[in-house]
Amino acid sequence: MFMHDESNRNVVYYKRLCYKRLNIISNNYLFAIWGLVMHLILLWGVLNANFHSPIVQGLPNVPVLQNAPAKRLVLFVADGLRFRTFIDSLPDFLNDVMMHKGTWGVSHTRMPTESRPGIVAICAGLYEDPSAIFKGWKENPVDFDSIFNQSHRSWAWGSPDIISIFTKGALLENIQGYSYPAEWQNFDIAHGQIWRLDSWVFDKYVDWLRAEAHKVKDTERIVLFLHLLGCDTTGHAAKPYSKEYVDNMNYVDRKIKGVVRMTEEFFGDNATAYIFTSDHGMTDWGSHGSGSTDETETPFIAWGAGIGAQNIRQDIEQVDVTPLISSLIGAPIPANNEGVVPWHYLNATDIKYVNRALFNNLKQLNFQVKAMKEMSCKDRRYADKREQEVDKKISHLYKYVETGIPDENLNEIVDTIKSAKDVLKYYRQYQRTQFLLYLSMMWIGWIIVLFMKMSCAKQSSVQYGYVFLTDVLFFFSIILIPAMHKITGCNSWRLPIYVLFAIFSFWQVIRSALVYSVKLKLYNTKYYWIIMTEIVLLLGTMFIGLTYRPVFGIGMLCVILAHEIVLKNSVSLFLWTALCLVAFPFLPVVEPYPRVYIVLSSICVAIVTVVLKWQSKCRKIIEIFRLAVTGLIYLEFIDGRSWASWAILLTTPLDIFTYSTRLKIRMQGIILGLFCPLVLLSASYEPFFFLIFACHLYCWPQTITVQTDQSIKKSLTIEELLKAAIFMFYTLLCFFGTGNMASISSFDPSWTRHFVTVFSPFTMFLLILFKISIPLMLIGCTGHTLGTTNIFLGVLLLGDCLSLPLMYYVTPEGSWLDIGSAISRFTIAMSLPCLIVLLHFLSYPLVTFSPNKFKFYVNLQKKHIV
Numbered sequence: 001m002f003m004h005d006e007s008n009r010n011v012v013y014y015k016r017l018c019y020k021r022l023n024i025i026s027n028n029y030l031f032a033i034w035g036l037v038m039h040l041i042l043l044w045g046v047l048n049a050n051f052h053s054p055i056v057q058g059l060p061n062v063p064v065l066q067n068a069p070a071k072r073l074v075l076f077v078a079d080g081l082r083f084r085t086f087i088d089s090l091p092d093f094l095n096d097v098m099m100h101k102g103t104w105g106v107s108h109t110r111m112p113t114e115s116r117p118g119i120v121a122i123c124a125g126l127y128e129d130p131s132a133i134f135k136g137w138k139e140n141p142v143d144f145d146s147i148f149n150q151s152h153r154s155w156a157w158g159s160p161d162i163i164s165i166f167t168k169g170a171l172l173e174n175i176q177g178y179s180y181p182a183e184w185q186n187f188d189i190a191h192g193q194i195w196r197l198d199s200w201v202f203d204k205y206v207d208w209l210r211a212e213a214h215k216v217k218d219t220e221r222i223v224l225f226l227h228l229l230g231c232d233t234t235g236h237a238a239k240p241y242s243k244e245y246v247d248n249m250n251y252v253d254r255k256i257k258g259v260v261r262m263t264e265e266f267f268g269d270n271a272t273a274y275i276f277t278s279d280h281g282m283t284d285w286g287s288h289g290s291g292s293t294d295e296t297e298t299p300f301i302a303w304g305a306g307i308g309a310q311n312i313r314q315d316i317e318q319v320d321v322t323p324l325i326s327s328l329i330g331a332p333i334p335a336n337n338e339g340v341v342p343w344h345y346l347n348a349t350d351i352k353y354v355n356r357a358l359f360n361n362l363k364q365l366n367f368q369v370k371a372m373k374e375m376s377c378k379d380r381r382y383a384d385k386r387e388q389e390v391d392k393k394i395s396h397l398y399k400y401v402e403t404g405i406p407d408e409n410l411n412e413i414v415d416t417i418k419s420a421k422d423v424l425k426y427y428r429q430y431q432r433t434q435f436l437l438y439l440s441m442m443w444i445g446w447i448i449v450l451f452m453k454m455s456c457a458k459q460s461s462v463q464y465g466y467v468f469l470t471d472v473l474f475f476f477s478i479i480l481i482p483a484m485h486k487i488t489g490c491n492s493w494r495l496p497i498y499v500l501f502a503i504f505s506f507w508q509v510i511r512s513a514l515v516y517s518v519k520l521k522l523y524n525t526k527y528y529w530i531i532m533t534e535i536v537l538l539l540g541t542m543f544i545g546l547t548y549r550p551v552f553g554i555g556m557l558c559v560i561l562a563h564e565i566v567l568k569n570s571v572s573l574f575l576w577t578a579l580c581l582v583a584f585p586f587l588p589v590v591e592p593y594p595r596v597y598i599v600l601s602s603i604c605v606a607i608v609t610v611v612l613k614w615q616s617k618c619r620k621i622i623e624i625f626r627l628a629v630t631g632l633i634y635l636e637f638i639d640g641r642s643w644a645s646w647a648i649l650l651t652t653p654l655d656i657f658t659y660s661t662r663l664k665i666r667m668q669g670i671i672l673g674l675f676c677p678l679v680l681l682s683a684s685y686e687p688f689f690f691l692i693f694a695c696h697l698y699c700w701p702q703t704i705t706v707q708t709d710q711s712i713k714k715s716l717t718i719e720e721l722l723k724a725a726i727f728m729f730y731t732l733l734c735f736f737g738t739g740n741m742a743s744i745s746s747f748d749p750s751w752t753r754h755f756v757t758v759f760s761p762f763t764m765f766l767l768i769l770f771k772i773s774i775p776l777m778l779i780g781c782t783g784h785t786l787g788t789t790n791i792f793l794g795v796l797l798l799g800d801c802l803s804l805p806l807m808y809y810v811t812p813e814g815s816w817l818d819i820g821s822a823i824s825r826f827t828i829a830m831s832l833p834c835l836i837v838l839l840h841f842l843s844y845p846l847v848t849f850s851p852n853k854f855k856f857y858v859n860l861q862k863k864h865i866v
Contacts, residue, residue: 025453025512034508035796038446039834041501042439046807046826048494049435052428055126055144056371059335062360064221068330069306069347070273072222074263075325077122078252079115079159080232080288082240082281083297089246091253093260094276094301098311102303103345105314107277107321111820113288113295115232118279118318119162123147123225125322125337145334147325148175151223153216155208157201158227159185178204182760185233195251198230202255209266217267221331226259228252232282240282240294273304273328277321291820308347316342327357333364338424340417343410351410358413359397365420366394372427386423390416429812431495436808438498443807445505447800449512454793455716456516467514474507519716527566531722534562535798538725542732542802545585546825549736552585556733559726566722574699580692584737587685595684596634602687603631606675613668623672626655630676633754645754649677653846661850663785667698670781670846674774680754681771686738690775693737697730697782716790723786724794727779728802731795731836734775735828773839776832777846780839784847792840799833806830 024031083106090098098104109118110127121127124146148154148166153174156163160179167177180200205226216222230248231240238244256276263272278298282288288295300316303309306328316324319339326333327341341361346354369387393416400409478500485496541555560578610623626648632638633645652673659669671694679687752767783792806826812819 024449024508025456025516031453035446035450036834038442038505039830042443042803042807043827043830045435045439045498046810047823049432049439050429050810050812052494055336056368056375059367059371061150061332061335062364062367064332065327065330065353065356065360067353068220068328069271069350069353070304070328071218071220071269071271072216072224072267073273073275073325073329074224074226074259075122076226076252076256076274076276077119077158077228078231078249078276078278079162079227079229080235080240080280080282081249081278081298082235082294083299084281084294085240085245086249086299089249091250093253093257094299097301097303100311101309102274102301102307103310103312103314104299104301105316107298107300107316107318109280109296109298109318111289111291111296113280113290115159115162115279116165119165119227120144120146121318122277122279122321123166125319125334125339127319127338145336147223147322147331147334148225150221150326150331150334151329152219152221152331154223154225156225156227157204158225159197159229162227185229195230195248197233198228198248198252198255201226201228202259205259206262209262213266221329223325223329231278235282236286239284239286241284271305273306274302275321275325276301291818302345306347307345310344314342314344316345323357323361327360333360335364336368337361337364338421340414340421343414355409355413358410358417362394362397362413362417362420365417365424366390369420369424369427372424375427386419386426390420390423393419434495435498438495438502439807440804441502442498442505443800443804445502445509447797447804448509449505450793450797450800452509452512452516452518454790454797455518456512463514467511470507470510470514474503477503528718531566531718534558534566535722535725538562538729539798539802542729542829543805545732545736546806546829547821549589550585552729552733552736553582555729556582556585559729562722562726566719571699573695577692577696577699581689581696581733581737584685584689585733589739590684590686598685599634599679599682599687600631602685602691603627603634603679605688605691606672610672622655622658626672626676630679633680641755645680648680649755652677656846657849657851661848663847664698666847667781667785670778671698674777678771678774681751681767683751684738686771689737690778693730693734693775694778697778700782700785716794720790721794723791725798727783727791727836728795728798728833730779731776731799731832732828734779735772735832773835776836777839777843779836780841780843781847783840784844789840792837796833796837799829803830 024034109121117127124144126144146166148156151174154176156166156175156177158179160182163177163179167175180197184197184200205224208224230252231245234242234245234248260274264270277300280288281293281295281298283290283292283294298318300321302324317339319337320342321339322337323333323339323341324345325331326337327346341357343354343358346357348354369390373387393412397409397413397416481496481499481503485493537558538555541551541558545551545555556578560575563574563578607624607627610620610627614620614623629638629644630648633648638644656666656669656673659666671691675687675690675694678690751771752764755767756763780792783789803826806822806829809822810819810826811822
């Protein structure tokens with residue numbers, strides 16, 4: 001009897017375990033955590049599969065090149081100087097160098113066209129490690145090799161954000177870096193000291209030349225790095241076509257002329273090489289980060305010791321600068337370099353030295369090939385034919401580099417380097433297909449679980465024996481997979497980890513299918529096929545609209561049809577605002593410079609609306625005052641950077657909470673409250689888009705009261721799925737109604753000019769993120785008036801379905817504009833629905849909180865205590 005009772009208790013306990021603790025669907029907290037983990041893993045996994053870190057630790061160094069043509073090299077990097085402006089307004093000294101003394105061309109950069117990736121490519125020969133995104137900006141997040149490490153001594157002067165990349169945490173004492181205070185990086189050109197940043201760098205170099213240079217006068221392998229931020233700062237503030245930008249470029253040119261003269265006079269041995277280039281370009285509206293030609297093309301000029309004088313344009317890749325520097329001073333090429341020595345830049349009189357430099361480059365790339373083969377988990381019994389060919393060529397060339405026919409050796413080495421790079425690329429991409437397969441399985445499992453969360457109910461009779469068998473098989477799998485991986489001897493744990501996540505995801509699918517059954521309600525069954533067609537059309541327009549922005553205008557017409565045919569609850573204002581929203585995707589993206597008259601017109605429209613529609617005189621006075629102050633700040637009659645702009649921003653919640661919690665009135669308060677900070681972060685017609693979009697959402701049918709218990713679960717209906725598709729469309733329209741992929745991924749300081757002008761990446765990022773979130777917050781607040789959370793879970797479901805095919809468009813192949821756009825499309829489709837769901841729950845207090853209710857609650861608590 002006792003044994004029987006014990007057995008029954010075990011069965012009951014296991015049932016509770018199955019239903020409550022181990023089942024994600026029944027536990028809201030577990031479900032939210034698991035959903036977040038799934039999204040982070042997919043985002044990281046897709047980037048990891050396509051752009052895995054090129055950095056391999058522990059690689060051997062190639063030997064030092066003897067009899068190098070240059071003892072020292074001076075590297076000038078004019079941050080943010082684009083090639084188009086440079087070639088259209090050629091500065092005098094550098095123009096003379098290009099024509100008579102050196103070799104020049106275009107340095108082609110890659111996305112993201114930001115300072116850090118560009119400087120790393122120039123000085124380390126590798127493109128930005130994707131893992132650096134998650135490890136910080138100012139720190140040196142990964143231990144990569146650079147020309148500074150391989151030099152005998154290096155000095156660097158410039159921006160604190162750049163110099164610290166190579167000096168902070170450096171193990172070697174041969175790198176000395178100096179930078180000016182971060183507060184100097186001011187975008188306000190009216191400040192009157194736009195050249196101060198570059199002037200400081202040149203002055204410090206002259207001080208070094210007078211005080212310390214004599215210590216290394218006869219020393220080889222010296223690198224002197226001058227990072228010049230003036231063009232970038234001026235370009236952000238005044239735009240790269242402005243007189244101020246060209247003046248800054250000419251100022252740099254004059255100072256470089258002086259530096260070269262003083263350097264040659266001091267050393268007097270004709271053993272100094274010079275390189276002038278830029279880390280990235282800039283768009284006409286003063287932003288960078290995307291992949292347009294203006295952003296990816298930068299000037300490159302080399303002259304001095306070891307450089308041939310050719311009046312012919314010779315283009316290079318940005319990573320090719322690193323092996324060129326190493327070859328000029330004879331230093332070992334950094335271990336993780338991906339560049340190829342641009343041998344056309346080297347002096348052709350010593351062809352044997354050119355051969356040795358290229359052969360060093362080949363050996364350094366081959367070291368990476370061997371290391372990547374070990375990491376790729378490829379069966380060691382089957383070597384790639386190209387790898388075998390490269391090994392044979394290296395053995396052959398090793399004998400003849402010094403003694404063979406120079407020209408024949410050079411061509412053979414160049415061809416072998418191309419083969420080595422192909423093999424390196426092959427091993428880096430070897431596991432990509434497998435990774436994407438398991439990531440897809442994991443993601444499909446998550447989508448199924450999410451759908452069941454929305455539409456399922458517990459079965460009346462559950463076969464717990466099958467559930468137990470599923471659990472046993474799962475736990476057996478998580479033991480077997482790592483064991484098999486260990487037996488194969490593979491050094492990389494990425495593949496088995498993705499396999500385990502895929503297994504875990506489908507384990508939850510099977511468990512949920514055994515415990516729950518789908519309960520999808522099909523009201524208005526006669527419109528079933530129309531609704532499904534509308535959903536498919538909206539998903540299609542969103543998928544295409546991510547690439548072709550005007551398609552969102554067509555999608556807005558689908559929204560109008562859905563309301564007219566199926567939902568049948570639209571009013572005339574809804575129709576008119578929808579037609580206005582159709583036009584926005586066809587407009588040009590936000591203009592290159594602030595359109596003050598457009599922004600002020602939107603403020604006037606808001607003031608007229610308050611005067612005509614608001615009943616309370618006190619409310620009218622408060623809102624008109626806030627709008628008037630906002631307009632004065634925008635016109636710069638009031639300097640908002642000290643306190644006014646921040647006061648408008650920080651008092652927004654207080655302004656909203658003073659409105660009644662009646663849905664219509666509170667939504668009015670939310671719209672006007674968010675409008676003022678949006679204006680201060682806008683440059684063109686964004687406020688008009690916000691007002692029209694807000695009126696459009698205001699016309700949605702509202703329930704009598706907001707759903708106060710967010711935990712109440714109702715079965716999903718087909719109409720809710722249609723509304724979810726519409727709200728998913730609204731979510732993307734908030735992005736693409738005023739911008740495109742390039743404007744979203746680029747950075748424009750003019751957006752934050754009323755809050756900060758001193759360069760502060762974190763503050764600026766938060767302000768821009770807030771600007772992006774404002775219309776999304778409006779969607780989240782509108783969702784509370786619909787009385788159900790299923791719609792926003794549906795937004796998450798459809799967004800995740802949309803991201804599944806987009807993950808296969810992310811590829812390292814093609815132009816860098818295409819690569820960056822594919823990454824942006826995938827990231828937006830996956831992250832925006834998460835953000836809108838998060839804002840839906842975070843915006844709950846904006847809709848429901850009232851100071852009067854809070855005061856009543858506090859008084860009630862005091863009475864209870866007494």
